[in-house]
Amino acid sequence: MVTCKETRAAIIALHKNGFTGKDIVATKIAPKLTIYRIIKNFKGRGSILVKKASGRPRKSSKRQDRLLKRIQLRDRSATSAELAQEWQQAGVSASARTVRPRLLEDGLVSRKAAKKPLLFKKNIRDRLIFCKKYGEWTAEDWGKVIFSDEASFRLFGASGKRLVRRRKVRNTRATIRRYLDTLEAFKKGKSMKAAFDAIGVDRNTIAQTAIVAELHLAAPDVLKFMGQWNHKTETLSTFTGRCRSALTTEIKEK
Numbered sequence: 001m002v003t004c005k006e007t008r009a010a011i012i013a014l015h016k017n018g019f020t021g022k023d024i025v026a027t028k029i030a031p032k033l034t035i036y037r038i039i040k041n042f043k044g045r046g047s048i049l050v051k052k053a054s055g056r057p058r059k060s061s062k063r064q065d066r067l068l069k070r071i072q073l074r075d076r077s078a079t080s081a082e083l084a085q086e087w088q089q090a091g092v093s094a095s096a097r098t099v100r101p102r103l104l105e106d107g108l109v110s111r112k113a114a115k116k117p118l119l120f121k122k123n124i125r126d127r128l129i130f131c132k133k134y135g136e137w138t139a140e141d142w143g144k145v146i147f148s149d150e151a152s153f154r155l156f157g158a159s160g161k162r163l164v165r166r167r168k169v170r171n172t173r174a175t176i177r178r179y180l181d182t183l184e185a186f187k188k189g190k191s192m193k194a195a196f197d198a199i200g201v202d203r204n205t206i207a208q209t210a211i212v213a214e215l216h217l218a219a220p221d222v223l224k225f226m227g228q229w230n231h232k233t234e235t236l237s238t239f240t241g242r243c244r245s246a247l248t249t250e251i252k253e254k
Helices: 005-016 021-026 032-045 062-074 080-089 096-105 121-134 139-143 172-189 192-199 203-218 220-226 236-246
Strands: 108-112 163-167
Touching: 005 021, 005 032, 021 032, 062 080, 062 096, 080 096, 096 108, 172 192, 172 203, 192 203, 203 220, 203 236, 220 236
Parallel strands: none
Antiparallel strands: 108 163
């Protein structure tokens, strides 16, 4: 049974004043076994504070945790079960249930991936030609068309919900670093999509938080005056809103 600090202090105070264990039990301040246990612990350790339990031993080392992170970053759409299987091949006996909290510790949170049709230039061109050709058709025109039975065939990916893991930032510095890393990845790959995939962030997030990096580059004193963003006390959207309000015309012209 876990007792509050005040109850433990009251039991020890009675013990110090000469009360026996039987006398303290008679006060009904706590169950009998609890009272004797508190007195025994006080005699052994000289403190009324509850000793912190060591907890279950951690299954993986910090080095193995870093290995899991690298495995996840190679394929952000890999499931926890798939990651656990690959992790086991590296010598770590862990389940998918162990994998998920490790990734959260590293700031890799699960997000629903946006559905994007797999279209090549020819597909896009053919769709545009079709729309231009039949764009003026009325419901009566389409009523004369006989449609065959429809069936869905997929050569790539799955039709259901697809999850990916993205890095979660927790302060102003990390937000700016992520934006600059994305720009650097774009310079190397010449593709925004490749840059977003490499950093593990989506287009909307970068667009929303770009204002923070702009203030950092154009008016660092203003950003410093606003204070550091803390994910525990303020959402990122609220902080970026404050940054946008502080962006004056003079700063924009820099």
